Every structure is written in structure tokens, then in C-alpha cells.
Amino acid sequence: MNDPLLPINSQPKRTKKLLPKVLAVAAIVVLFQLSDGLCPISDKIDPAPYVYDVSKIGQILKDKEYIDEVVERWSGAIQIPSVSNDVMVNPNTTDDLEELYRLEPAWKQFTKLHEYLEKQYPLIHKHLKVEKVNKFSILITWQGSNTKQKPILLTAHQDVVPVPDETLDQWKYPPFSGAVDGDRIYGRGSGDCKDLLMALFETAELLLKEGKFQPQRTILFGFGYDEESQGTGAVELSKFIFERYGPESLYALIDEGDQGYVQQFGRYVIPIPTGEKGHLNSEIELFTPGGHSSVPPKHTSIGIMAKLIDRIESVDFSPAITNANPLMNALQCMAEHGQIEKSLKSDIIKAVFDANANKKLVEYLSKDPSTEFLIKTSQAVDIIQGGVKSNALPEYVSVVVNHRISAEESVESTSKKILDDIKSIATKFDLGIVFENKTIVEKTKNGYFNYVLNESLEPSPISPIDTAAWNTFTGALRYLYEDVMNPGLNETFVAIPAYAAGNTDTKAYWDLTANIYRYSPYIGIVEGEDEVARGIHSLNEWSSISGHMATISFYYYYLQIVDQIADDTLISQ
Numbered sequence: 001m002n003d004p005l006l007p008i009n010s011q012p013k014r015t016k017k018l019l020p021k022v023l024a025v026a027a028i029v030v031l032f033q034l035s036d037g038l039c040p041i042s043d044k045i046d047p048a049p050y051v052y053d054v055s056k057i058g059q060i061l062k063d064k065e066y067i068d069e070v071v072e073r074w075s076g077a078i079q080i081p082s083v084s085n086d087v088m089v090n091p092n093t094t095d096d097l098e099e100l101y102r103l104e105p106a107w108k109q110f111t112k113l114h115e116y117l118e119k120q121y122p123l124i125h126k127h128l129k130v131e132k133v134n135k136f137s138i139l140i141t142w143q144g145s146n147t148k149q150k151p152i153l154l155t156a157h158q159d160v161v162p163v164p165d166e167t168l169d170q171w172k173y174p175p176f177s178g179a180v181d182g183d184r185i186y187g188r189g190s191g192d193c194k195d196l197l198m199a200l201f202e203t204a205e206l207l208l209k210e211g212k213f214q215p216q217r218t219i220l221f222g223f224g225y226d227e228e229s230q231g232t233g234a235v236e237l238s239k240f241i242f243e244r245y246g247p248e249s250l251y252a253l254i255d256e257g258d259q260g261y262v263q264q265f266g267r268y269v270i271p272i273p274t275g276e277k278g279h280l281n282s283e284i285e286l287f288t289p290g291g292h293s294s295v296p297p298k299h300t301s302i303g304i305m306a307k308l309i310d311r312i313e314s315v316d317f318s319p320a321i322t323n324a325n326p327l328m329n330a331l332q333c334m335a336e337h338g339q340i341e342k343s344l345k346s347d348i349i350k351a352v353f354d355a356n357a358n359k360k361l362v363e364y365l366s367k368d369p370s371t372e373f374l375i376k377t378s379q380a381v382d383i384i385q386g387g388v389k390s391n392a393l394p395e396y397v398s399v400v401v402n403h404r405i406s407a408e409e410s411v412e413s414t415s416k417k418i419l420d421d422i423k424s425i426a427t428k429f430d431l432g433i434v435f436e437n438k439t440i441v442e443k444t445k446n447g448y449f450n451y452v453l454n455e456s457l458e459p460s461p462i463s464p465i466d467t468a469a470w471n472t473f474t475g476a477l478r479y480l481y482e483d484v485m486n487p488g489l490n491e492t493f494v495a496i497p498a499y500a501a502g503n504t505d506t507k508a509y510w511d512l513t514a515n516i517y518r519y520s521p522y523i524g525i526v527e528g529e530d531e532v533a534r535g536i537h538s539l540n541e542w543s544s545i546s547g548h549m550a551t552i553s554f555y556y557y558y559l560q561i562v563d564q565i566a567d568d569t570l571i572s573q
């Protein structure tokens, strides 16, 4: 169901004549699917047959003494400012730690965090294999007895984004105090990502303390050190795991991403991102002859660059929704299970084979920026530099345009659009163009554009949702939300695939497994308590303590369930 059926908007022109035939076939496939349901709901998994102490699952959420201990350890981790800055000296620069701290004082906090974790979680450090990869990434291996089963990898990151000094007085509690207020813990990293980091440590320590769980399936915990900047920590971890286990060697990878559940179209929905957009920085420089500003040309390089920026912004990327985007599947789920207005429902169902319905759906999604940018490549002119003196003509101007690439586009198609914009301005002003070190148009006496692609990342592969791994994960989540957290609500929670506009460390792990879920269990997200309102990457970041306990409770039984589920079984719907 997740394979692209017919990406209408991305059909190359030359296949146009074939389209009616393809459409007919696609329509039959879709109608066939409709009879089966576009969005089968996974069976809820009752953990009783899988876990050794089923009462513990609910207890974790209620045991005041345990909760206090967990919160104290969590708060302690927030108090260590393991900040990652955009530019950091790579830990492999020197093996002399003191020398490394001198070159990059920020690393010192990571050593502190490691020492703290070692002290707080003695059983993990005593009984499991804890390895440091490139000095600051942590790989924990809980060896399973059955090496034929693929290991599961659970990840989070140790680093947090910086807090600008200028904003300190706007924090209700100091950002690195880990203050507790009611059901909330405050501080940088409380919601991104020391909540998940600590919950995973808590779960493993708890299971070890009880001493009954002896996994058959190997469990790996991987914690990178610079998700918020360069992401090299996850790349190093991934290489290390790849060398040890090989390609496609993992059962699944579960990382940070969406949390909890929401109410949408009258249903309780668990959104699990199964893919994320690509990324590109378009760096464009313009070189022109200098001179005295008393005899200027009609347009200086700054003026020409302004024309280019205007051109870039006036020609938008085209929005598109096809089966290449998990959002299409999510909408189908809502059409099937939600209370959704009739014409919208019909547009959603027909969108994959009816161009008119697709167009109407695109219009509907484009109205709201939160969905608009899930179906369109974005372009944001974020940095501009140029000019040095008021009496000298600028000889050099540069801009950086940041793109998040949609599921239907690529790094190539994105850069082609920008290159076309550059060409149109270069022609007008008789300028040369160098693109990725290749001369496209010879430099002229007026100067030239130099266009370079940086931090390019293709849109991620989309994780399938017709696998045992998906059904087990979502079936176990249903139990948490329906039976543990909301008994008496009598609602069936619907897990849907989602698409993420931002990137996570998961981008480093594509070759290790197709089953990548960017999600952690949490409380229900009500209006006004989304990521923005919770101060993620901003002021007064906070996280819910009951949400944190829900994460621990879930992993406590989920790890015992996946331990006994076979690999790669395709569930026939």
C-alpha cells in the first residue's frame, strides 16, 4: 500500500500519452484496495502473555516514590549543559582529552554527562556492553541469546541546542536548573531530547534491577552527541553498527520525533513519522568588478542579488501529494476512520487516480502552513552578506537559501529550479555562472555567479506499514493509550503514518533497516501544548512528567513483546 501508485504530479512529460491506461489500472488497484480498507487498524497487543510482570506497566505510572527518583535523575541530566554548537571540533581531532577540551570546551560537558549516567545507572554499566564511539557517542548492547533475530535499535541524542544569553531573563526557571513544577519539568533538553534519552536508560536499568528479562533479541541503544548540529555522532554510530552487523541487519529503529496522540477528525490518532523531508543549502555568491561608488553602475552586485532573491521568492516550488508521501496514507486513514466532510473524503480517496480530485486536495492542504510544507519543497533566504564600505562598490555578495525537499522532489530537481532562477538573472545582467565547480556560462567582464550545494540530503525512504514491525509497535501503543492511560474512554486509537518536515539522527541509519519510526509515547497533546508551546528550541522548554513515565512504561513491556515476535513477517491484511 505504501508503494507509489501513481505520482500524478511528478509524471515525466514523455509518459503523458500512456497516462489514461495507467490511470485505469491504478483506479482498479485503488478500488480493489478500498474494498479491503485503505487503512487497516493494527490489532491491539495485550502484553500479558509476553511480560513477566504485567502489573508493573500501570505501576510505573503511579508509584510516587519511583516517579520522584526518575524525575531527580532526569533533572540532574538537564543540569549538565551538553550543548552542541553549529561548528564543533571533531572529537577525533586528538586522543588527548585535555587537548580536546582546550580546542573545544563544549566536549567537557559530554564527559560530565557520561560520568553522571554511569553513576545513576550502575546496572547498565555493570551488566551491559557500553561502548564510546568517536569518544562521545554511546552504544549500549544488551546481547540477546538468539543471534538469528535481528537487533532492535533505540536512539536519542545527548546534545541540546544552546540558550542565547540575551534570552536568559525570559526563562521562568534557569534553563539548566531542571526545575520541577507540578507535572512539568523545565529546562533546555527536557523535551528535546533528554526525556527520551533518560527514559531509555530508566527502562533498561529497571529491567536489569528486576533481573527476570533475558532477551533473545539483542537490544541496542545508540545515543549521538550532535543531532542539533552536524549529526556526525549518529554517522559514527551507524558506521560502527554497520561494520558489526551488516546492511539491513536491524529489526527496527525507533528515534525521537512525534510524541503522544492527538484528536483529529473526531478520532484519537497516533501520528508516527515514517519519513522525513530532504535538505539542501543553496549557497550563491556573486562576484563583480569593484570601483568607487561615485561612479556606480545602475545595479551593484547587491542590487543584482536582490533581483535574484526576488526571482527565487516569486517562483515557488509546486505542491504535490502522491503515494510517495506518507501524508497521503494518513489522509486515507482519516477518510476511512474519521468524521470527515463528504467532498474532502471523496477527494482524498480519488486523489491517487483523479487529477481533479488531487488538485482540490492540494488546494485544501496548501491553506494551512503546517500541511502546506509537507507537500511542497520550501525555500527560505536565511543568510545574506555583502559590501564592506560606503564609498566602495561591493565586489562580493553571498546568500544562503535553505530548502526542505518534499517527497516528490530531489536534491537535483531543487537545485535545478534555483539554477534556472540564476540563469534568468545572469542573462539579464550578462554574467557568467559556475555551478558546483563547473562553468555553465563563461565569466564575463561584468562578473559571475558561483552556485554551490551544501548539506544536501535526499528525502528519506518511507518505512512500510504492512510489516510485523509496524503492527507490533502500533498494536503495543494502542494498549498503552487505550488500556493503561485511558481506561474507560472506550476509544480505538488509530496509528497513522506521518511525514516530518525536519530531520533527525535517523538519516544516518537508512541502510540498517527499512523500519524507521520517529516517535515516542507521551501524553495526549492538547491544543496549545504542541512543540512550539513547549518551548522546544526556544524559551521555557518543558516536558510532562506523566508523559515521561508513559515512555518508560511503554518500553518496559514493548521490549519484552518484540523479544518474542518473529522478524520480517508480512501480515496479510
Ligand SMILES: [Zn+2]
Residues within 6 Å of the ligand: 157, 192, 193, 227, 256
Ligand atoms: Zn531532538
